[in-house]
Amino acid sequence: xxxxxxxxxxxxxxxxxxxxxxxxxxxxxxxxxxxxxxxxxxxxxxxxxxxxxxxxxxxxxxxxxxxxxxxxxxxxxxxxxxxxxxxxxxxxxxxxxxxxxxxxxxxxxxxxxxxxxxxxxxxxxxxxxxxxxxxxxxxxxxxxxxxxxxxxxxxxxxxxxxxxxxxxxxxxxxxxxxxxxxxxxxxxxxxxxxxxxxxxxxxxxxxxxxxxxxxxxxxxxxxxxxxxxxxxxxxxxxxxxxxxxxxxxxxxxxxxxxxxxxxxxxxxxxxxxxxxxxxxxxxxxxxxxxxxxxxxxxxxxxxxxxxxxxxxxxxxxxxxxxxxxxxxxxxxxxxxxxxxxxxxxxxxxxxxxxxxxxxxxxxxxxxxxxxxxxxxxxxxxxxxxxxxxxxxxxxxxxxxxxxxxxxxxxxxxxxxxxxxxxxxxxxxxxxxxxxxxxxxxxxxxxxxxxxxxxxxxxxxxxxxxxxxxxxxxxxxxxxxxxxxxxxxxxxxxxxxxxxxxxxxxxxxxxxxxxxxxxxxxxxxxxxxxxxxxxxxxxxxxxxxxxxxx
RNA sequence: GCCCAUGUGGUGUAAUGGAUAGCACUACGGAUUUCGGCUCCGUCAGUCAGGGUUCGAGUCCUUGCAUGGGUACCA
Numbered sequence: 244x245x246x247x248x249x250x251x252x253x254x255x256x257x258x259x260x261x262x263x264x265x266x267x268x269x270x271x272x273x274x275x276x277x278x279x280x281x282x283x284x285x286x287x288x289x290x291x292x293x294x295x296x297x298x299x300x301x302x303x304x305x306x307x308x309x310x311x312x313x314x315x316x317x318x319x320x321x322x323x324x325x326x327x328x329x330x331x332x333x334x335x336x337x338x339x340x341x342x343x344x345x346x347x348x349x350x351x352x353x354x355x356x357x358x359x360x361x362x363x364x365x366x367x368x369x370x371x372x373x374x375x376x377x378x379x380x381x382x383x384x385x386x387x388x389x390x391x392x393x394x395x396x397x398x399x400x401x402x403x404x405x406x407x408x409x410x411x412x413x414x415x416x417x418x419x420x421x422x423x424x425x426x427x428x429x430x431x432x433x434x435x436x437x438x439x440x441x442x443x444x445x446x447x448x449x450x451x452x453x454x455x456x457x458x459x460x461x462x463x464x465x466x467x468x469x470x471x472x473x474x475x476x477x478x479x480x481x482x483x484x485x486x487x488x489x490x491x492x493x494x495x496x497x498x499x500x501x502x503x504x505x506x507x508x509x510x511x512x513x514x515x516x517x518x519x520x521x522x523x524x525x526x527x528x529x530x531x532x533x534x535x536x537x538x539x540x541x542x543x544x545x546x547x548x549x550x551x552x553x554x555x556x557x558x559x560x561x562x563x564x565x566x567x568x569x570x571x572x573x574x575x576x577x578x579x580x581x582x583x584x585x586x587x588x589x590x591x592x593x594x595x596x597x598x599x600x601x602x603x604x605x606x607x608x609x610x611x612x613x614x615x616x617x618x619x620x621x622x623x624x625x626x627x628x629x630x631x632x633x634x635x636x637x638x639x640x641x642x643x644x645x646x647x648x649x650x651x652x653x654x655x656x657x658x659x660x661x662x663x664x665x666x667x668x669x670x671x672x673x674x675x676x677x678x679x680x681x682x683x684x685x686x687x688x689x690x691x692x693x694x695x696x697x698x699x700x701x702x703x704x705x706x707x708x709x710x711x712x713x714x715x716x717x718x719x720x721x722x723x724x725x726x727x728x729x730x731x732x733x734x735x736x737x738x739x740x741x742x743x744x745x746x747x748x749x750x751x752x753x754x755x756x757x758x759x760x761x762x763x764x765x766x767x768x769x770x771x772x773x774x775x776x777x778x779x780x781x782x783x784x785x786x787x788x789x790x791x792x
Numbered sequence: 793g794c795c796c797a798u799g800u801g802g803u804g805u806a807a808u809g810g811a812u813a814g815c816a817c818u819a820c821g822g823a824u825u826u827c828g829g830c831u832c833c834g835u836c837a838g839u840c841a842g843g844g845u846u847c848g849a850g851u852c853c854u855u856g857c858a859u860g861g862g863u864a865c866c867a
């Protein structure tokens with residue numbers, strides 16, 4: 244499709260040099276409006292000083308289109324130019340799909356470019372919460388999308404192993420440990436309440452018995468509890484990520500930023516630039532009203548510890564220095580303000596932030612059919628991502644989190660996700676794939692003579708066949724569009740169309756028919772191409788392609 | 793209060809500023825039921841409200857209303 248656009252653009256620009264801007268194309272919703280439509284006459288009529296329809300007529304009269312590519316050109320409505328692409332063009336794409344297989348849909352749009360996607364980055368203080376799933380699954384799909392358009396992608400996890408939260412973790416584990424010995428031992432107000440803390444404490448007690456009791460004032464002991472909690476939690480987190488098939492290339496330790504002096508350097512930089520000042524024992528960053536801020540922010544507390552903003556800024560500066568063409572962050576909307584502060588700081592420290600893009604997704608609510616599921620972060624009733632995956636499976640988890648645009652609130656129906664029926668959208672899609680595999684198994688067993696490398700695409704003339712071919716041919720454009728906007732849900736919308744068009748074709752046309760060998764061979768190839776596109780699409784959104792269900 | 797995001801049939805949602813607003817669930821009516829339990833076709837019904845920009849607005853601007861999130865020397 245991209246090739247056809249280029250072809251038409253080239254012809255128009257050669258014949259009518261006065262058109263100096265981009266020529267944009269649409270795929271019309273209405274089938275009678277052709278395969279591609281352009282509003283160029285509407286857009287340019289004013290400049291040309293002509294009526295849109297007259298201008299459109301002039302354009303198509305000056306140009307001779309190759310009938311083998313463009314079979315018909317029409318002017319319609321207020322001045323749209325509708326192009327009808329020759330059916331042979333679509334039939335030829337069938338070969339392209341079959342030859343490229345798992346590569347079909349990839350482009351070199353961003354060849355030689357590098358991207359860094361940082362996501363998950365959950366603190367090792369607790370297991371991943373079900374709500375984290377949205378960011379996690381989105382990131383997985385977006386990383387895949389970027390790769391499909393040619394980026395070399397680094398998947399990175401910012402590991403928060405410093406700061407106040409880790410002390411709280413140590414205190415919490417210690418308190419649970421002490422409670423094994425003295426049940427009355429007080430639990431810290433701001434501590435982590437989850438069951439998993441008790442598990443860590445039990446493990447420690449098994450190993451060390453009561454040898455650590457009352458020794459929390461000792462730095463070494465405190466460090467021991469901290470490390471034990473951190474390692475335990477991070478193991479759980481990584482295990483959950485493994486279940487989803489997510490692997491990071493880099494785990495970036497926050498503590499490195501302290502050890503290598505980058506945080507200290509950044510403080511100096513702010514002071515030199517006179518945008519940081521001391522007040523009430525803390526260090527403040529001056530926030531400009533013109534940038535949308537209404538008050539200054541603390542970057543170093545009076546206790547001497549930086550707030551989370553400062554290491555975050557240093558971290559982003561580190562990423563900028565590593566020279567990526569694209570730096571991508573994904574956050575929930577609960578961090579919608581803080582990332583702006585971080586980027587502001589990076590900019591004020593003198594760095595170019597134009598390569599940094601931030602994706603913000605809205606929150607998730609979970610329900611079981613009509614019952615809502617409470618998602619308390621503090622109490623023991625938390626619903627963990629691990630439980631969700633165990634309940635509905637990794638594929639449904641990945642699919643449901645990615646199927647809606649990031650900017651809309653997500654109502655996650657656990658009951659629906661678990662259902663093995665056509666009501667469940669992931670089931671519908673995977674079923675289409677399994678069904679095609681079924682056709683091939685059937686062919687292997689009973690219609691071996693119909694399996695052949697040779698086939699005649701021109702036999703595919705049925706409306707349903709052409710329609711399916713047209714949909715399949717759009718796949719590379721859909722991937723590009725999805726990647727450009729970082730919106731993997733578009734792939735799902737598209738795959739639904741593929742499955743739906745396939746089923747319509749399948750319902751009306753028998754694939755395996757010994758009486759019609761030529762037709763069967765061609766239809767098998769069409770089914771194979773559909774299978775390839777479905778599988779490639781599944782790969783991007785991060786779900787498996789089951790051959791049987 | 794201020795900042796950000798979002799308001800689309802009964803429900804959940806889709807739509808680079810384009811022509812008749814798409815899909816799924818639900819309900820009802822049909823078709824296949826000889827490649828897999830399925831699947832296909834049809835019917836009912838929708839852009840929060842008011843202004844504005846544009847040849848053309850669900851989409852852009854503005855006001856109002858509603859929902860979610862943020863507004864810490866927590867992350």
